[in-house]
Amino acid sequence: MKILVCISKTPETTSKIKFSEDATELMEDGLQYILNPYDEWYALVRAVELKEEFEGSVTVINVGPASNDTVIRKALAIGADDAVRINVEPASAMSVANHISDYATGKDYDLILLGKESIDYNGSVMGAMLSEFLNLPFIAHASGLTKGGDAWEIERGITGGTERVRVNGTVVVSAAKGMAEQRIPNMRGIMMAKRKPLEVIEAENKASSLETVGYAYPAEKTAVKMIDPNNMEELVRLLQEEAKVI
Amino acid sequence: MSGSDRFQSHDYYLLDELLDEEHLIARDAVRSWVTQEVSPIIEDFAERHACPTHLFKALAEIGAFGPSLPAKYGGGGMDEIAYGIIMQELERGDSGIRSMASVQGSLVMYPIYRFGSEEQRLKYLPKLASGEFVGCFGLTEPDQGSDPGGMHAHFREDGDHVILNGSKMWITNSPIADVAVVWAKNEEGVIQGMILEKDMPGFSAPEIHGKWSLRASITGELVFEDVRVPKANILPGVSGLKGPLSCLSKARYGIAWGAIGAAMDCYDSALRYSLEREQFGRPIGGFQLTQKKLAEMITEITKAQLLAWRLGTLANDGKASPAQISMAKRNNVLMALEVAREARQIHGGMGITNEYPIMRHMMNLETVLTYEGTHDIHLLITGMDVTGLNAFK
Numbered sequence: 001m002k003i004l005v006c007i008s009k010t011p012e013t014t015s016k017i018k019f020s021e022d023a024t025e026l027m028e029d030g031l032q033y034i035l036n037p038y039d040e041w042y043a044l045v046r047a048v049e050l051k052e053e054f055e056g057s058v059t060v061i062n063v064g065p066a067s068n069d070t071v072i073r074k075a076l077a078i079g080a081d082d083a084v085r086i087n088v089e090p091a092s093a094m095s096v097a098n099h100i101s102d103y104a105t106g107k108d109y110d111l112i113l114l115g116k117e118s119i120d121y122n123g124s125v126m127g128a129m130l131s132e133f134l135n136l137p138f139i140a141h142a143s144g145l146t147k148g149g150d151a152w153e154i155e156r157g158i159t160g161g162t163e164r165v166r167v168n169g170t171v172v173v174s175a176a177k178g179m180a181e182q183r184i185p186n187m188r189g190i191m192m193a194k195r196k197p198l199e200v201i202e203a204e205n206k207a208s209s210l211e212t213v214g215y216a217y218p219a220e221k222t223a224v225k226m227i228d229p230n231n232m233e234e235l236v237r238l239l240q241e242e243a244k245v246i
Numbered sequence: 247m248s249g250s251d252r253f254q255s256h257d258y259y260l261l262d263e264l265l266d267e268e269h270l271i272a273r274d275a276v277r278s279w280v281t282q283e284v285s286p287i288i289e290d291f292a293e294r295h296a297c298p299t300h301l302f303k304a305l306a307e308i309g310a311f312g313p314s315l316p317a318k319y320g321g322g323g324m325d326e327i328a329y330g331i332i333m334q335e336l337e338r339g340d341s342g343i344r345s346m347a348s349v350q351g352s353l354v355m356y357p358i359y360r361f362g363s364e365e366q367r368l369k370y371l372p373k374l375a376s377g378e379f380v381g382c383f384g385l386t387e388p389d390q391g392s393d394p395g396g397m398h399a400h401f402r403e404d405g406d407h408v409i410l411n412g413s414k415m416w417i418t419n420s421p422i423a424d425v426a427v428v429w430a431k432n433e434e435g436v437i438q439g440m441i442l443e444k445d446m447p448g449f450s451a452p453e454i455h456g457k458w459s460l461r462a463s464i465t466g467e468l469v470f471e472d473v474r475v476p477k478a479n480i481l482p483g484v485s486g487l488k489g490p491l492s493c494l495s496k497a498r499y500g501i502a503w504g505a506i507g508a509a510m511d512c513y514d515s516a517l518r519y520s521l522e523r524e525q526f527g528r529p530i531g532g533f534q535l536t537q538k539k540l541a542e543m544i545t546e547i548t549k550a551q552l553l554a555w556r557l558g559t560l561a562n563d564g565k566a567s568p569a570q571i572s573m574a575k576r577n578n579v580l581m582a583l584e585v586a587r588e589a590r591q592i593h594g595g596m597g598i599t600n601e602y603p604i605m606r607h608m609m610n611l612e613t614v615l616t617y618e619g620t621h622d623i624h625l626l627i628t629g630m631d632v633t634g635l636n637a638f639k
Contacts, residue, residue, distance in 0.1 A: 014254050032255075034274070074271045184282075185275050187309025187322035187332070190268050 001056030001147075002107070003047045005080065006100055006114035006126065007039040008090075009064060009071045013119065019215045026215065035071040038115025040078070041182040042175035046145055047113050048079035049180060054147055056110075057081045061103060063096045065089060069198065076193035077185035083198040092208040093125045099203060101133035109170055111152065116141045116174040127174035137171045143178030251285035253277075253338065253514050258548045264555055265327065272313075272328050276335035279308050284339035288462060289600045292340070295457070297464035299380075299422060301343065302350075306377030310336065310347040312355040319359060319367055320375025326561035330503030330554055338507035341610035342463030348504070349418045350374060352497035354381030357427050357439055360492070361483035366441060370425060382423035382451075384414035384468045385490045391416075392623050393638075395487050397437065399430035399470065408432075408480070410440070410448075410473040416617070420451040420466035427481075428468065429490045439481035439489050448473040459613040461606075495568045498618050499561060502574035503554045505614060506547060508607045509582035512589035513543045515602050519593050530592070539588045546585060550578040569631035576624035583611040 011017065012032040020027060035044075047058045060075040062068050063086040072083045086099045104112065112134070117124040124140075131138030143162070144155030151166045154173060185193075227235045239246045255277070262270060283304055291298045305311060314329040315321025322328075329351075337344035355374050358366055373379040390397050399412025410430055420426065426442045426449075442449055448471040457465060481489070517540055520531030530536050557574045560566040586608035590597040597604045615621050626637050 070267045070270055073267050074274070077271055077275075182278075184279050184308060185271065186307060187272060187275075187313045187324055187328070188317065190271050190275065190309075191317070191323050193271070194268060 001050065001054045001111070002109045003050065003056065003058045003111045003113060004104055004107075004109045005039065005044050005047045005058060005060045005075070006112070006130070007044065007060050007062050007071065007075050008036045008096075008115075008118045009033045009062070009068045010036045010118050010120040017217075019217075023214050023216065024212070033067075033071065035074050036115055036118045036120075037182075038117060038119070038175060040075070040115075042177065042179040043113040043115050043173075044075055044078055044080065045180035045183050046175060047111070048183070050111070050145075050147065051079070051081075059084060061086070061100055063088060063090045063099045066200075072198060073190075073193045074185060076196045076198070077189040078183050079189065080196070082196055085198065085200050086203050087200050088203050088205045091205050092210040093121075093123050094129060094210065095206040095208045097126055097129035097133055098206040101130055102203075103201065104130075104134060111170065112136070112172045113145075114172075114174055116176045124174070127172050131172040134172070137167055137169075138174075139165060139167065139171060140174045141176040142173045143176050145173055145175070145179055251281045252518065253281065253285075253511060254518075256510060256514060256517075256544060256547070258544050259552065261548075261551050261555060265331075268324065269328050269331050272324065273331045273335055276308060276310065276332050277338070279304070280335055280339035280343075284336075284343055288340045288343070289603075289606065291462040292342070292606050293461070293600060295455075295461045297342070297422070297462060299464075302346065302380055303377040305336075305343075305347050305350075306375060310351070311375050311377065312351040312359070312371070315351075315355060315359050315371070315375075319355075319371035320373075321355070321359075321371075325558075326499070326566075327555070327558035330500060330558050333500040333504040334507040334510075334554075336507065337504035338511045340462055340606065341504065341508060341614050342460045344500070344504045344507070345418050345460060345463045348497050348500045349383055350381050352500055353383030353493050354425065354427050356496050357383075357481060357484075357489065357493045358441065361439060361481040361489060362441075363478075363482050365478070366481070370441065374425070379424040380419055380422050382417050382419040382426045382468070383490075383493065384417055384420070384426050384428040385494075386414060386416050388413060388415045388467075392620055394429075394490065395437075397429065397431060399428070400432070401430050401438075401440075401475070402433050404474070406477050407474045408440070408477060410442075410470045410475050412470050414468035416454070417451070417466055417468050418460075418463060420468055421453040421464055423451065426451075426468055427493075428470075430470075436485050437487055437489065438485050440475050441479045441481070442468075442470075442473065442475060446473050446475065457613075459609045461609075491568065494618055495566075495571050498571050498575040499557065499566065501614060501618055502550075502557060502571065502578045505575075505578040505582035505611070506550050506554060508611060508614075509543070509547050509550065509578075509585040511603055512582075512586045512607055513540070513547055515604060516540065516543065516589035516592040519596070519602070523594070536592060539592055543585045543588055546581045550581045553577060567631075569627050572619065572624040572627040575619065576621055576628070579611060579614050580621060583608065583615055586611055 012034045018027040058080045060080045061084045142154045142156045309322045313322035313324045317323045401408040401410040450469045453466045590604045
């Protein structure tokens with residue numbers, strides 16, 4: 001069983017996000033980065049579990065600069081066998097999907113896994129783009145994944161219940177909560193990761209039709225407003241006019 | 247009981263840039279482990295004066311026991327900086343949890359690895375690394391603390407065994423230990439180390455109750471009444487005080503790093519509290535006296551981090567002297583204790599409750615200031631090192 005897991009690097013969730021003065025760039029100074037939790041906790045860990053159960057190999061792939069190697073090594077410490085980094089600055093989801101599909105084409109993976117979204121831009125589009133470029137079926141937001149005979153058996157949450165699907169052949173699956181439990185790498189795994197292969201592939205960035213023209217901070221949270229319980233009219237007015245939720 | 251763990255690390259001098267990938271991954275792994283396994287339970291165990299013994303196996307699983315020992319014996323094969331960082335993150339959770347790991351790794355596994363025979367290594371080290379065995383280290387005695395050379399524990403030869411008598415005091419993990427590395431004098435008065443197993447007749451390990459510090463760590467005595475120890479259990483590779491002292495150097499090195507973790511937890515909590523707590527219509531972090539405390543805390547933490555990092559590079563090169571380790575242990579533990587005290591003040595009345603980790607760290611650090619060489623003894627080690635004159639006696 002050959003599994004490819006796509007991983008990305010995202011700012012640590014408690015990092016303070018700062019933009020340049022003209023708000024066109026994300027300032028990376030002082031930002032701490034982590035392996036995107038959906039890629040790590042669910043996609044990668046499930047891939048490693050499947051490898052342990054059925055034998056095979058897990059390759060992780062990342063598109064990005066050399067500074068991403070720390071999160072890639074962490075993926076290797078968790079249990080991936082080898083890693084590939086496409087050495088370009090990720091320009092857009094489309095560009096990253098293009099690079100990964102170029103790499104994966106012709107390599108006969110049985111399964112391509114990735115998190116349902118990255119926690120920075122929350123695009124949730126990588127899986128769909130990748131499956132389109134690779135001409136493979138795509139199951140999004142899967143909360144369960146196992147092998148049943150020759151087919152993949154996949155679960156995903158739907159309104160009011162769970163949907164189960166079977167897919168024959170290679171499939172792209174984006175992983176959501178429930179697919180696996182976080183695995184903390186142990187010290188031996190961390191040391192073994194140093195010796196696992198990390199192939200760096202030089203590439204030219206793909207043309208991207210997307211350009212980020214600016215960023216904005218969310219509105220600051222305001223203090224809680226206390227409303228007299230006898231003044232229901234004021235409560236309704238505020239919910240309609242200020243909160244705009246009714 | 248404390249709420250969710252909101253710890254954020256602080257790296258004022260960008261020291262992460264001095265660390266290797268493996269250090270950063272190990273640091274984040276142990277930090278995640280502490281957040282998941284230690285933070286949710288530690289106030290409760292400390293309050294009940296109970297040791298979370300289930301964490302021995304869990305510490306073993308993440309590789310916190312003997313991380314710098316070779317993989318052949320169950321260690322992690324990591325460097326000394328990685329070992330230090332692991333201790334820092336464990337002590338960020340609690341000094342008692344760090345003590346569990348540093349006793350097992352530095353005071354039990356290390357002497358068996360360094361001074362033990364190959365048979366002893368293969369017999370004990372993998373089981374200690376996996377947490378199947380809990381170990382303890384017997385050096386301090388009821389009447390011999392800072393002066394271990396005057397120890398009373400002694401043994402005499404009896405065929406292929408020795409007969410051990412005496413007692414040890416303030417022994418972390420002893421009541422639950424499967425094995426003990428014990429230092430005692432032979433008939434010529436020379437100190438030697440030996441490995442005792444818990445079921446040896448005449449060997450007991452009563453618990454010491456009533457501690458107001460390291461309450462989540464179990465401490466006891468070791469009592470030897472004509473214990474017959476096979477000669478094969480004597481550590482062949484060392485005799486004299488340098489045996490136990492080299493183990494202490496290893497553990498003190500870990501404490502120099504560990505104390506930073508406790509300080510970071512106190513500082514982080516105080517900084518957050520100072521920004522959330524309002525008095526006179528604005529956050530107390532905006533007042534000069536609070537800023538003085540916070541600025542001095544992060545300054546001292548940063549200095550301690552630099553000291554530990556440099557000591558780590560020296561240790562990796564095999565050049566860290568016992569006196570250099572003493573300086574770092576002494577400086578960093580007092581630093582942590584003073585940071586805890588300042589953090590307590592910033593938290594006001596809340597600082598004395600178990601809603602925050604401050605008092606627990608502060609009480610723990612009173613022990614850390616004293617064990618593994620007291621604050622004053624470490625000063626005398628530095629004094630002797632720079633003057634060449636012995637002020638111990």
